[in-house]
Amino acid sequence: MKTTFIHDNFLLDNKFAEELYHSYAKNQPIIDYHNHLSPRLIAEDAVFKNLTNVWINGDHYKWRAMRTLGINEKFITGNGSDKDKFLNWAKTVPHTMRNPLYHWTHLELARYFDVYDLLNEKSASKIYEEVSAKVNTPEYSAQNLLRKVNVEYVCTTEDPTDTLEHHQQIAKNKIDIKVGTSFRPDKAILISADGYNSYIDSLGNAAGVSINTYEDLCDALKKRIEFFDKNGCSVCDHGIDQIYFEEFTEGEVKSIFKKKRENQEITSEEALKFQSAILLFLAETYHEFGWVQQYHLGALRNNNARMHRILGPDTGWDSISDYPQAQKLSAFLNALDSKDKLTKTILYNLNPADNEVMATMIGNFNDGSVKGKVQYGSGWWFLDQKDGMIKQLNALSNMGLISCFIGMLTDSRSFLSFPRHEYFRRVLCNLLGDEIKRGELPKDMEWIGNMVANISYHNAKEYFKI
Template identity: 65%
Template structure:
């Protein structure tokens, strides 16, 4: 039996890092302010029948690794049995060395199941059987898995057409973790998409209002924002290639919307004008309610058209894009700030070449009204690994104030993903601990420990003010 490398001092390379983590970071509650967990699963307090359903289904990080090893799609999204799929994942794990999956896999097995072994094809059946035996116990329900990780608040992500049924049920339940939502109107912005009008029809249905004009669309979205706000929402989220910005008039946006609503296509520049107008409108609405707005920038999605056609979106065919980000983002933020309608904003970057761009951009609009008003969000998606996190932390430290940072989030669909907060905290503490050891920072553990606790918990608690 091979013993796992997940020790008490995993990723901590000196005594300062160890003290910062164990005495200051480890005990902090988790505020997971952006994820894609199912509110239905949380509300229903779902139990999973086996570890494949809990841990592998829907996880495109794992899917990409399995495919890369040359394993058939049958064992990824295909018709193989759950046990077979787990065996193929276990066969893959030893070959993920130096990929964050290797760390996450063993950290999660340890933290949730007390399994201190390296997962391989040899022990896969034993681990599959062992985990399946316990998953029916009360401590492995969705709510229990969340509570086990000391999660104080989590924020799922919903489309404007969502009726928030399960969030309302959770608000009236006795579940101690606060569960809220983020408003994500991406599909309302995608005027160039074939399914745009179909989506607007669904907005009409949920709002019981017609959308014939651009003003109708704004009115309906305002009403949906109000509905979300009444149900405890304080955040929005946008997944964009880049923040659009093009000068436009109300008249031309109204005309091009009417044209598109009638079934005609719009040009690329017309689409950018529409998106600019609608995104400014939405951001002003967020500001009026004191929401936090989030922008996830830079994903190049659905690259493999054959697999998209066969399997659909969000099945592991996305990558890092290389759009120019700075100028349009600056103009957009400046437009809102010029009328003092720029709300608290988090900007997440997917291309590491743009880390310094984002770290410097936030300083242009931190106006002294709120601590850390504009945030350079944590490394996400392809960058939520050790190197990506360190690069984001270093860029923010070098150009901004790391002490004002609101820390980590999972951005995950998995109920076993919360140890990523531990992973981040260990990396953070080691970064500070190394500089304390080599004389780049004072060896004042109490003060540095306070900074660590602020980043892990207190800054986010104050920033979101739930």
């Protein structure tokens, strides 16, 4: 049965919202400056086996919903057939109403595959067979999926030990989609994590140095930053619980690292001092190279120890945490700014209680040197839904300049996630259109429309120098 659920004016409640979206937002290219796509799949221009392979595998948003409904893990991450996994996802979809998954699911089916039927148990088998037949052709390869939704630039996320061979292959092939990488050195920072010393050995091998001292560690990280920079990287990303900023001395940090390399126990206080030191070193190095630094703050990861042992990280056992953020973050940014070593910075919060903290924090360090130098990042992870987007937009509008905002990103591992940009643009246009209708904003469609275009595309293009 055909449905008009996803239609031209989906989420647009009045003529002003419609004009803003259709005239100023809809056709803007997508700049996705932070995601977790596989550069190998892009480089190889991979063709996917079926719809489950491209759409459900690796998507912990879907997995959490399926588990909540009581679906057996066999049909989520287990050894169930790809079709059975899809059928169980389709069974779950009607139960996701009011979760963003319901909107995303139908936007993705419509935008990539021209499927407008509601996905449920009745329509599942037909949709699976029809779409899988499309997916398993070169027309729906990894690169072509990006082209279908007008992606201009994607920035994947790699560890400092990565060879960047796939990014080099992409650059050599000169495809029409710009593909960058971001440098994510969290494993070198989190000194108390399991396997830290073996990771440091791997980092040393990648950098071509033997890491025995703290100075060696800094040298290795800088060598890897230089390597990433030479391969076109200009962005870093950190996914940490909170900013670390404890008082430390150089001697203390050297001693702490030495203890760790000798497999001695270190205290939580020592760990915080070390993490503070290395984070400051990295931030100053990013400034030296003119990079943009990103901090994703506030996740409480791997809460279910039993399932983490079975399935590993990034499989759907994470949540929002309530770490205090303001004081350490302020001290960290201030320490960098005091040395004139604060580079462009984007701050993301996962706890919505921190919205106004982030929206006001950025104003402390926007010094007039660069438009929107310090950014309050878009709604992230649990907050990248309609309500979370609106609250982030309102906090930024109330306490900063929404006109300087660099807009949405997917933060996703899925090649089918890019309609989230459309979703964000529709939410933005409806928010502004509603205020025009109520007389809270003037009916200056050209000015407000250009602001929408900037938030959707031009601000990010300028900020990242794409």
